[in-house]
Amino acid sequence: MNKKVIDAIRKNPNRILISLIGNKYFKWIPDELFLKTVYFLRTKSKLNLKNPQTYNEKLQLLKIIQKDPKMTDLVDKFKVRDYVEGSIGKQYLVPLINSYNSVEEINFKDLPHKFVLKSNHDSGGVVICPDKNKLNVKKTKKILNKSLKRNFYYLGREYPYKNVTPKIICEEFIEDKNQKELIDYRFFCFDGKVEMIALDFSITDKSNTRRNIYDKEWNLLEEEITYKREVKTPPKRPDKLEEMIELSEKLSKEFAHVRVDFYYINNEILFGELTFYHQSGFAKFKNEEFNHKLGSLIQIKSRFEKL
Template sequence: MDYKKIIKNRKTRFLILKLLGFVPDSIILKLQYRIKLGRSLNLKHPKRFTEKLQWYKINYRNPVMHKCVDKYGVRKYVESKGLGDILVKLYGHYKTINDVPFSSLPNSFVIKTTHGGGGLNVVVVPDKSKLDTHELKQKLSFSEDRVDNNGGGREWAYYGLRTGIVVEQLLVNSQNPEAGVNDYKIFCYNGHAKYIIVDVDRYIGHKRNFYDREWNNLHITSDCPASDREIEKPERLEEMLRIAEKLSEDFPYVRVDLYCVDGKVYFGELTFYPWSGYVQFTPDKFDFELGKQFQLPNKNKG
């Protein structure tokens, strides 16, 4: 079922989910899993990666996660790991979009909400002179001081986050500026990096390839088509893997997103629930392979 065709407006979809806030997480997640993936969700004995992510949402309560999903707070977490040198330059942290001093910002930057995941909460500004600030303010405005505890995907780590805005340096692909920089998303389990997903050409025909840590192409597809070319192994791959393992050592599972630009590694974000756990891999067995690596912890840590 393509629910987005039935309810086309994103705000309407979230309003409906908010009204269903009284429904227990397990019921909502089972319903969403069935609608989005067309199969039942096994929470008692999860085997698939996508199933274990749903279990993770409900049962794993590590308070450090709150800091790590906050786009401003995570900077302190990265610094606490002795990795402050990989942080992208910060131009400012603001309470609301209306507090951002656009006139004093450089000509290019990235602006995003501190409390949301996904591309809908991020705006890339390559040329400030062409920016429609009115449209931007509409897109990144919010009315609450904290994130509602019954968000769309029931993702516990985001519950209660203070809302805010951060503005950071825009990293540029010097070889092909219009394509955007490659985004290396490293799947880590208990501090061990296992797989690397690489997003390329994000602004000119987004593609995605899956690799193991030896940079063997696994020929997996997901919600984004695979690249028709082999993606070159990043020159700092071993350093990136070490960084990812350092940042992930406190958690049973987390995806560590990094960039490598002109020979320097930069931090992107930490993601505990990629795709919110609703993604179809091809071949389907990869879902089980990822699930084997994911050793679920005891419930209600923290």
């Protein structure tokens, strides 16, 4: 066996197990058993589905009981554009260059000098191209082909992804001349109200990702979720913060909980995506009290009367 593989197994055996049971060949495992197993492997804690209290626990329960077909289109990065346009307006969408059903359909010669290629149905199938002359086309095709073959649902049993038809979309390359890295503005909405804002820095480089947590009034909290805070050069309060909050609440009003992502580029607001299960409900909280506090904001019984 390859030495690197052996070292990886020794270093993090749980990760190997999670990867194995997250394979589509283990789809026969019932959702509840799957989630309890993966939750324990990832958090070292037992999953309480009968009386969930924390944010992570309630997200796991929502995976099981929230089966709204509408959510499939909303996690589809291509189809969600129609929802965004109808809800808040086309002006908030990143301009679309083209869409493809397969890698073979892409004519790289026709693409502009800068662009972004990404799959519509998973996390990680993204190719950011700031200079087409330096693009490794072979590697790009490999990344996208791998993404097209993946059903993101099996990794964490997030129902909305189960029936998304895989596509590739090409969007315009967006950049802020005043910032060295792209910042993701994430609005955590509960019953259509923003309760927390997270700023993710360097989102394309997990080894350098930082995350600041703010309240609705833009007060930087000491809380940390998975990533360390950026305290050296935190950005100022966005001039259009109130508008982003209003837009997030419009997009999230039908659901118990959803994270609404925006980019704030050159003083313009651009929609990113909708996420119903932040980090698939396996986020690492520095302070467990904050995990409970966010959990208390998800009102499951009022949304799902049969429970």
